Amino acid sequence: MSAPAGAPHPHAAASARIPPRLGAAAAPAGPSPAPHYQNGPAQNQMQFPPGYGLHPQSYAVPSGLYSQGPGKTAPLPLESQYGTDYYSGHYPVPTQNVVTLATGPGTMNMQLGSQQVYGRGLPAPHTVGSTPGSFQGGIASSASHVHTGIPQPYSSFGNHYNSPVVPSANSSIASQGFPLTSSHYAMSTALGAVYPNVSYPSVPAGDPYGQVFTSQSTSVITQFKENSFPGQNTAVNHPQQQQQSPMGYKTSSWATPGLQSTQDNLSQNHIGSLAAVGNPSNAVADSSSSPGKQSIQLSKPSPAPSTVSSGSVSARTQPSADQSTDPVASGTQPPDLLLQEGMQYDDYVNNPASSAPTPSSSTSDDEEEEEEDEEAAIDSSSTTSSASPVPNSFDVLEGGSYPGETLDALSSSTSSPAPAPSIPQATKPTKPFGYGYPTLQPGYQNVALSSGAQPSNPTYSGFQQYAQQYPGMHQLSSSLSGLSLQHSSQQPESLRPVNLTQDRNILPGTPVQAPVPNLNSDLKKLNCNPDSFRCTLTNIPQTQALLNKAKLPLGLLLHPFRDLTQLPVITSSTIVRCRSCRTYINPFVSFIDQRRWKCNLCYRVNDVPEEFMYNPLTRSYGEPHKRPEVQNSTVEFIASSDYMLRPPQPAVYLFVLDVSHNAVEAGYLTIVCQSLLENLDKLPGDSRTRIGFITFDSTVHFYNLQEGLSQPQMLIVSDIDDIFLPTPDSLLVNLHESKELIKDLLNALPNMFTYTRETHSALGPALQAAFKLMSPTGGRVSVFQTQLPSLGAGLLQSREDPNQRSSTKVVQHLGPATDFYKKLALDCSGQQTAVDLFLLSSQYSDLASLACMSKYSAGCIYYYPSFHHTHNPSQAEKLQKDLKRYLTRKIGFEAVMRIRCTKGLSIHTFHGNFFVRSTDLLSLANINPDAGFAVQMSIEENLTDTSLVCFQTALLYTSSKGERRIRVHTLCLPVVSSLADVYAGVDVQAAVCLLANMAVDRSISSSLSDARDALVNAVVDSISAYGTISSTSQQSALIAPTSLKLFPLYVLALLKQKAFRTGTSTRLDDRVFAMCQMKWQPLVHLMKIIHPNLYRIDKLTDEGAIHVNDRIVPQPPLQKLSAEKLTREGAFLMDAGSIIYIWIGKNCDDNFIKDVLGYPNYASVPQKLTHLPELDTLSSERTRSFLSWLRDNRPLSPVLHVVKDESPGKTDFFQHLVEDRTEAAFSYYEFLLHVQQQICK
């Protein structure tokens, strides 16, 4: 990976500079920040550590080691490369130097022990002058808690990962093997013993120096000694562990760097100790390195269990005679596969493989230059050795959703997920899974017209007859497109002309569904779920000219990491991909014969690898088309080490919290700390999970949470111009080992800064520190900010002129004021770190600039305007719920996403939060299930010789369990050559979302009014272009096809969004946040924001209700967003994405108010009501079940507001009624007239 190596990290230089700086900074730093924190007996440990001067040396040595070490030891070239590139640059300062010798003068090293400082909440075990004895007690108690929570993450997060990681077996490997944690681990083993005599007895403040000094220096010695021995031990132990673990590449790849770093630790310790105390334990490093080498060669067993469908595989078995050929098709039998089988893998269970195919690293197959530079460019893609007749290292497992089951099923030693009770499986007769042989691929057969029914079925017995030729298809496609209009059931409807100006009720009563592409019904079944993958035009125009004529945007809307209930997960040593374009095999490829398949993106003919011939579902050989990869358009692969540039990183979370006066006043800290405490065990991750905290006001505070301390230790760095990490290795600590300390800290934090008077905010330096802290591993940084950054790098000025808020002319300052945050984000992105921003401000905070830190590092942005824990309880509640979701949701690290499409199409622009690394590759430091993306496409070459196009997104990520996985979605769409067909296939919601994205870009790069004009023009152009082809030539009427009838309404709604509206007072931050949401929200959520759903809820009935989890959810019809629908007798619910309003009419039935709201009449309903009481009445039950159903459908729990006529939320509610006129914007009808006028011009 070029990024980590390419950004040389000046760490060594920086730390070399530390001593002089510290000295210099001591004086100015002292007075200002100190007073608040110093009043306790906490002592400043101002030592000038002898170790500092020697840092450069300690750097030199590890890098030397690295450069040769891996070369000798690593089994994979990849690793060695990686090892040198990646680690040598960033290896942090040896722990021991800093931990004990600690902080220079600029850093005040204080303990949380003192009660004065940390207030009552803290269960401070020591009082002043406590003895080591009591100290030990504290440790013991904390130690007992440390490991309790470990297994828990597995159960709670199993649901999508159904983790193949076996906790017991792996954790040992992970903990010792993983390079960056290893130092911690090494320490942790030692610490229990070391700290009691070392550490930080609370010395009476009167005389810190003498005593501290001595205790420190002894501690140094002991610690170094202790430390080096455990380090050695771990190294020596490795061979054993690896033998135990059957984990194939994982073992080897993890172990190697682990050893290196262990060695490195040793040598570092070594030097540190030499420097500090002259500890002469020279031999340690050498002795430990040799076991390391040995151990590596031992590794590489890979038992790869294969999977078989278990008994209850769907009952959709069909006789294989079901194949139909196409009588209409010309001479040859069109060879394509009919691949029908939905995502039915929920019942698969693994079967242990009979043999253990060792990947033979020299394969003929492919130079895996794979996914981007992300994968090593080596060739170990490993076909299985041909010795065993049955190629079998293959696993399918269910896609999650049954964490319990998975967990139970975990057997102790396999690396494959869900190795369920495998013995019965072996004997179980396999169900015929697929359907015998394929029929045609839809586009290629004319029968596609007859809604997919296969007319005749001469049974197929083999592939021999297949002789698929694309040129043949070429001729067919024209007849296809010509006929499609008359024959497919969907299309005539979508083309039926609608007179917009006359038809007043265009909004359907049920939520708008994505149009289904006009494909053969079998391909329809196989096609990707529209929630994950949608295209604005479900019929792709054949040429760019045709697209231009249609005046519609062509693009994709992606939600690639969506939470799925069913996802086939495939473990296979060979991931079958096209050799020229690297497309993953998918349901839309065609098998030419049994041994070859033709890529549907580049049309190259590829060989089917031997292993792929075996179908683990049916346990049959020679049916590659029934493999799950070919039966599902959304699959997930467990990637091999070829897809890694470095060992999978652990989950690392860093929280950067604003603790200035403003922040304390707003009171968010309590909520954040509370949520974290509650969800600490649910944070996704494995035993390597690490966590850290930074707080900042005008200085930056770090927290030493190293296991073994009795109290969290706060380190204050006031030198914000040149920020450094006081103790780099103990700031990010293992979650499980230091859990007690973390809990202590979280309990103490909210009260620590209660009386602060510091109003400044040094966000920039805090972020720089966070970057330094995270850069060795990558991970997630969560920044909580409450005001405009006012100090240090990245400081911002207020740019908003409140008088301009409702200006109709120019809206300025939509772009960033400085590129500091952007550069920081790019640096972070290069180090696989994503920055998530929570902005909780009451005043202008220049979100336009701040948002850059998340935009380009693939983070997410949350904004809570006028947040206050007591004055604004609904925001506080929202924050709490958002945090719960945020902390517990799935997360993928060090991800890249590549989008491939059929030759002839190309990607124009990406929208979303990411960094674009090359024209089709997005670099995503983190990926979360709530992130959506949009892609504009263009047609570069005519698509005349094909009748189908495919889009494939491949998201390669590291799961929180340290697994490398690839999630692949494939979407297949027909190509059409007539304009009418293009209009017939418009997905209006997708088009509007894409337009919104484009408009955001336009308003930032050009101006808001430009963007608004462009939006209006999009409507005008598309409808007038349709007018030219529609047969009805009424000049006076505004005719649109049914597929586009909502287009003007949605665009009008877009124009009335906070992001784009003019004339209505809109705060700049609100506007910018709305823009960020448009870029970042996936389509389903964005549509609710753009065009909320309005329901009448005072007369809910069970008519048309649906059943969800044994509950009856009423489905009231949608109302149009106009005040004319709001009768005073009714109650209405508006679902606007992140907020839900319930509006109650003045004359609303008292029964409803009593039954649902729990108040006797309208007048007694309070102004601010945010909860519905749980009442035991039918209407209450219905309302609540409807509401909770609405809430369940989205990731971020929306806030509920009950709105009465005179309540303050009324204006907010009414501004969502987009069909009505406001003082500054058209009503829907006026807008139509405006459009019509423009067309006639």
Add this chain to the structure above:
Amino acid sequence: MAFTFAAFCYMLALLLTAALIFFAIWHLVLPEYLIHAFFCVMFLCAAEWLTLGLNMPLLAYHIWRYMSRPVMSGPGLYDPTTIMNADILAYCQKEGWCKLAFYLLSFFYYLYGMIYVLVSS
């Protein structure tokens, strides 16, 4: 025939244009702009008005281009976050080709100009 300052300017421009041809291909923006501005000044000093006039539009374009660059603290013209967008990329490429053509033509023009000045003086 004398080796005048104007001839020297042409000769220098000739050499530098050869460099510019490569810079236009490689998109080394800042050196390119500086070199171009430099020999524009030289021509100004040498009072070669026609040549200066031919170069003025490009100089003005360079200045405009640099003024309207994305917000960034360091020098540079291309924003790494947007450069991969197809329209911006296409624009930059087209710009590069146009400049390449311009520099090629001006290379021969300077050659001609140099000889002309040498011969005529």
